[in-house]
Amino acid sequence: AQKVTQAQTEISVVEKEDVTLDCVYETRDTTYYLFWYKQPPSGELVFLIRRNSFDEQNEISGRYSWNFQKSTSSFNFTITASQVVDSAVYFCALSEPQFIQGAQKLVFGQGTRLTINP
Amino acid sequence: IAGITQAPTSQILAAGRRMTLRCTQDMRHNAMYWYRQDLGLGLRLIHYSNTAGTTGKGEVPDGYSVSRANTDDFPLTLASAVPSQTSVYFCASSLGGSYNEQFFGPGTRLTVL
Numbered sequence: 001a002q003k004v005t006q007a008q009t010e011i012s013v014v015e016k017e018d019v020t021l022d023c024v025y026e027t028r029d030t031t032y033y034l035f036w037y038k039q040p041p042s043g044e045l046v047f048l049i050r051r052n053s054f055d056e057q058n059e060i061s062g063r064y065s066w067n068f069q070k071s072t073s074s075f076n077f078t079i080t081a082s083q084v085v086d087s088a089v090y091f092c093a094l095s096e097p098q099f100i101q102g103a104q105k106l107v108f109g110q111g112t113r114l115t116i117n118p
Numbered sequence: 119i120a121g122i123t124q125a126p127t128s129q130i131l132a133a134g135r136r137m138t139l140r141c142t143q144d145m146r147h148n149a150m151y152w153y154r155q156d157l158g159l160g161l162r163l164i165h166y167s168n169t170a171g172t173t174g175k176g177e178v179p180d181g182y183s184v185s186r187a188n189t190d191d192f193p194l195t196l197a198s199a200v201p202s203q204t205s206v207y208f209c210a211s212s213l214g215g216s217y218n219e220q221f222f223g224p225g226t227r228l229t230v231l
Contacts, residue, residue: 009158033216045161045208045222052217091160095216102168102214103149105176108160 002027004094006109013082014117021077021112023092029053033095034068034075035106040088048090051075082116089113120144122223124209130229131199139194139226141209147221149214150192151176152184154205155225161208167192168214199230 003026013019025034036048049059051068059066063080079086092109125140143150148169153161153176163176167186181203183195192211196203206227210220 004160035219037222042224043206044224045210047219047221050217050219097216103151103166103174104212104214104216104218104220105163105166106161106220108162110158110160 002029002094002096002107004092004107004109006090006092006112008112009110010113010115012115012117015084016081018078018080019082019114019116021079021090021092021114023075023077023109025073025075025092025094027073027094027096029097031097033097035093035095036066036075036077037091037093038088039091039111045091048077079114084116084118087114087116122209122211122221124207124223124226126226127224128227128229130231131196133200133230134198137196137199137228139196139207139209139228141192141194141223142190143192143209143211143221143223144190145211145221146189147211147213148189149212150186151210151212151220152182152192152194153208153210154178154203155208156205164194164207199228201230204228204230 005024032053034051037045065078067076089111093106096105122143151166152164165184167173209223212220
């Protein structure tokens, strides 16, 4: 069965610190997709990034970066020079490739609540 | 463009009552989903629909039903609410397939007493 583990339930740092959110996944599939979503205090989930299992290149988007390592089944998310607006719950998710035609099953981790203190 | 709307925003419901959570998307996405979010458990899939007229069960379907009469609407019904169904419910949609991201609505906070 597919599983996503975000071992860090809560993280609290001071503004401008770097912070890494861990994500470890389990799957027997060779083709799969990994996602990160952000849930700010307003409650709505916002898509951040997608990565397919054949692309291990790290991704950087401004202060955000993602490190995908198949060897350790990890897809970690780093925020550099954190800001108060980064405070949110962050979810890592894994997509099954053959759920059903035309739909997608996302398996979510438990989420990490990140608090950036001024 | 609104994306996905959900109604109501929040609701307090007596146990045993019937309740329908509404979800509408204007992106013409084929696939739609209902999740519940509970503390410490992340989001869990209740039901999904890969196209109008077709629905399927997710991870936690018991006590819930859905219908998909058209592309835009995907209501979730609790036939007889129980306290364990107290949760935040999110509707989502996507273009379909394993690759495409899902877009989420603002959520409905439901309390069953």
